Amino acid sequence: MNLRELAQHLGLSKTTVSRALNGFSEVNEETRLRVLEAARRFNYTPNVSAKRLATGESGAFGVVLPGASAEMADPVFGEFLAGLADGAGRCGRDLYVNATFDGEEAGYLRLARAKAVDVMILANLKVEDLRIRLLSHLGLQTVTCGRTAGSLVYPHLDIDHEDGVRRAVDLLAGLGHRAIALVSGPADLSASEQRLVGWHGALGRHGLASEAGLVAAGPATEGHGYRATRALLASPTPPTAFVCASMFLASGCCRAIADCGLRVGSDVSVIAHDDGLATVRPEAFEPALTTTFSSIRAAGVRIGELAAGLVEGADPAALSEVWAVDLIFRDSAQAPPRR
Amino acid sequence: MNLRELAQHLGLSKTTVSRALNGFSEVNEETRLRVLEAARRFNYTPNVSAKRLATGESGAFGVVLPGASAEMADPVFGEFLAGLADGAGRCGRDLYVNATFDGEEAGYLRLARAKAVDVMILANLKVEDLRIRLLSHLGLQTVTCGRTAGSLVYPHLDIDHEDGVRRAVDLLAGLGHRAIALVSGPADLSASEQRLVGWHGALGRHGLASEAGLVAAGPATEGHGYRATRALLASPTPPTAFVCASMFLASGCCRAIADCGLRVGSDVSVIAHDDGLATVRPEAFEPALTTTFSSIRAAGVRIGELAAGLVEGADPAALSEVWAVDLIFRDSAQAPPRR
DNA sequence: CGTATCTTCCAAACCGGTTCGAATTTATTT
């Protein structure tokens, strides 16, 4: 059932039917009801391809996965995507996911030139993220999850990583810890840089050392968390507390602590950032993990809404948000043992 | 730059240019080269919306995420999706992801009626999966990740869960274990049912008991793995070996074993199914986990290719695959302690 | 009653591709 057939059934023109369905004012209310009723009865849904061609809008938001890299292997990214799809769905849009095997850049070029999406979504921002420049050069509107320090303005949503780490360090320092390590994600990520800034600042304010030796950046995996923690604990003056950038890092961190014959909480404190994944809950740790919390899924939902706003002509400059994180106190953060 | 402009530049008709680009035989080779060269020079990429409208093909595969449920919260599903996007990309297709908040069924209806996708992809098949019927009723081609026991034929790719569990049990029984528990995912999943069948069969062949009390189905999370294992270990005759359906379940399982003052491997054996997620590696466990392995990402890639084949007219009946799993022996499976 | 203003509807053009049927040119056969 297409528009022409529907119009014929009703004895109306395509124009009138189209307008009735899209809520234009110049159509008789009685006619409109008749049209809506018929559309429902015949299960009429406009062909998206035709609609897109006519309007120039694609009705979808784009996500490009770098083919080689295992970005989606990252469960946090997967969860973000779920939220994004959800948020987009609520605004009547869909997600257009492209995985390019000939380079991420090629993916953006293709989607832009083919006019396949209205807005591009970028996540996992790098400290120096070339993609932003590329997209603005291609004239493609963009919303990012995360933000860079540069002067470029673009719609984004980020969480306050810096403040999260700062508050975690404040808590640990208040408990009496003097050597607080940072087990972080990839160093080239903007979020990692922000954490580092928060860590440096907070330690400085407490008059504590913040040597580079206390920071271990690497992939956000259990394995890296384990190896980094083992290495840090093996130093002559091992840290008594660890701040981890993700639950997976924290998982490895706790395993390393146990392997060294120490107990999380009473011997070594751990605070992790929790993105709210269902598979790895802080309460499931023994002892339960103290966390900084912010739902990555909710962030995805919101970004979908922001992107929809952008399409509908909202002011891009007024479309950014930075979310505060919650510090949730549990048993893995305690005063360091006296000696 | 669109087709008409490109044709004008070349002094050719739209028809010829279109045909040259799409590899039709009835265009002079010299002309074709001229066209291809010009297309490259002007960065011409066909407008996808127009192409879709004209061909009736959408060039995309559909995935519907149940809005309320947290399916993508499942990292395994995320990884599958990454592979799927990859495989689709290699065949020149994209993924169209729809998250419906008014029910999963509505999502399928919408995508089908709007002709938004060429093939629908279904994952996490249920024992009785109504979606297959719905989609075949809607006339939408479908490829599934997983298969049901019923008589319906549809293109699918599945891994041999039954054989995986069977081989795991064989190994454990061979080592001398007499009480082998199964820590499984949601009971309504077809994969869980297959595992159960494999477990029952293998135990029976070894003359061992397979009471319902030795099976714990539930969400595939660390938490369920932990609770289930604790409960099983607390029984009067605790199992000496656990077969886990996922790495997350195994993670909780190992934690529970440690919490009971036992050691994985020497006291209690554990075998898990590994989908190949980068964040949770079996080597990272202490001791390293014995696993049945099959890359869910590779499965996603292949399903993308199968779906492309379906669009190109391959015989649906000949488009199914069941992959064998690898049994990878590591230290978590050992002979039970003598007593 | 003639004219201006609304309201309501429509025919036709357009979005940017694909494809059918026919026309033109070139090669082959008789």
Added chain:
DNA sequence: AAATAAATTCGAACCGGTTTGGAAGATACG
């Protein structure tokens, strides 16, 4: 040399919507 076949190319229709520019009829106003 005429007839036939093959190789190229093109004009026009089509996919299914949206949108522009009127047109017809109803209502209001002077």
